[in-house]
Amino acid sequence: MTRHSGEVEASAPPAGQQPHQLHQGSSEDTAASDPRHVPSLSTTLASNVIEKCHSPDDTSSIEGSVRSPVEPETSPTSNNASDLQDVQKELDEYEFVVGVSEDRNRRCRRTMEDTHAFIYNYEGIPGHGFFAIFDGHAGKAAADWCGQHFHEVFSRILEEKGEQPGVDFQELVSDAFLSVDQQLAEALQQGRSSGCTAIMAYIRKEDDKRVLYTGNVGDARAVLCHKEKAVRLSYDHKGSDRKEAQRILDVGGFVMNNRVNGVLAVTRALGDSSMKEFIIGAPYTTRTEIGNDNPYLILACDGLWDVCTDQEAVELIKDVVCPTKASKVLLDHALQKFSTDNISVMVIRFNV
Template sequence: FILFIMSAADATPEVPADSTPEKKPERKTYQSIQDFGLKADRNSRHRRTMEDTHTHVDAFCGNEKWGYFGVYDGHGGKQAAEFVRDNLHLVFEEKLKTIEDKQEAFKEAFMACDEKIAEAEIKFSGTTVVSALIHVDDAGVKRIYTANAGDARAVLARGGKGVRLSFDHKANDPDEIARIQAAGGFVVMNRVNGILAVARALGDISMKDYVSGEPHTEVTEVTDEDTHLILACDGVWDVIEDDKAVEIILQHESCTKAATELLRASLKAGSTDNISVMVIKL
């Protein structure tokens, strides 16, 4: 397979031109997608460090009809996000060799990667995760398998509107509060044990009793109305609604341009976080 891991530099809100380069790596044309664009920015007016990272694997598992995509939003340092960037897709690939159900394979991969973070003694860093496997079967049916932990989000453009394919694991979610309390933790000021604003993440080993690494998973069969998939961290979603994000990206033929403009809109709307955006044309 071909693995692309890109880094992000700084940019200004007016012209985020020095963030991830717009030049795409040369690659063969695979059957899982039509186009792909990525843009990421530290948001230097508000953040001293860049803790987001991302992975894109063409011909995932050696199959040109498969593509893997992931956005990882780190906190407490970038160690956990970088570990997940380098390892989650590999663990997922191994799980797919023995687990036919791809949603179950995703769950097993998330949990196994969480264990590997603990083994690496990355104790205080964590990361939210949103990952997607785009898969075309032998009958030509295209499906999107999504998995997320935390508030990084997957949004499908369907008929010009946004359809969410992920779940925001916020600490103030009633089901998450009940789970955390049952484990002996608490939520105060919308934070787990007064510290973390997300209830699920990979890493955060020092809080693992309360911060679950188990992902929300979905499988979606792609229809004629489905044009694009957006994967992005909360630096986008805290300030841009799903439908608005879809409206922005659909104004641009190039996925790289679409990702750039969604990032630009997020900065203009007042985002104070690192920002990472993937736009995938289905």
């Protein structure tokens, strides 16, 4: 069962890695209406080491801490038997394996403004994990800050509130987004126009269940595979959305050409302090119990989703065992479909 909620404020690593180790893809220059609720979903279905994983000029693929680019002529399923053995070893030890691919998309973008981060054994707890992608706009400052600090903010909230009786972890996800949004306003005094969309996921053990929590602002998206069908665990906050457009109007803004005040296509984001009365940081959140019918989760920015449907993404990688190769398949698909944005794709394969 998946529970969705959106609260609105109007005004395992490869062997040798340490627990709670942050893997971050850093975005670098490359030359280049008090609606308290929006639709939401609930479905049953040690010290941090920051690692730079981003290759600004070329496509990069990351599994754990190791880049493993896939040659274009190599079929992603050609070594499935070998991949299955390697991946299963990590799944048995860490319960999930992460693969990431990203590309500046040099045909259309002079800079890379995406950042990603993931942590095995989040909070030092085996089987817990944190995963996120941040898609920057008006510069990379907000996305970079989130890539470095979002997991820290969320960890502090979990430490303070996570053991309270009856705690709702969806609310804690919301708290993290709102706290990050506030801290960004203070941290980016010289970058008030910088902002980023965000999609994050947090997996934890609850009794004998594995529960996945997600939160997002903007149009970065989470898609869960359920019996080979795509289940979206996020909500696209765009000016083209009727309810979001009405919210903008209710607080004194306008939407022109599906853009907030004629400027920004997304209606929710982290940062964007100069437009904060309109561009809020309150997320859409979900809670989903992960079972044997949920082999993997896809997180990606709109560089993928602008040219690929949720179901198409699931179909493209359903037979690919290695999550790094799966993420590369999706990235290559976006490039072949002439995506015009930076592209970041993360695939998390669960032990099912």
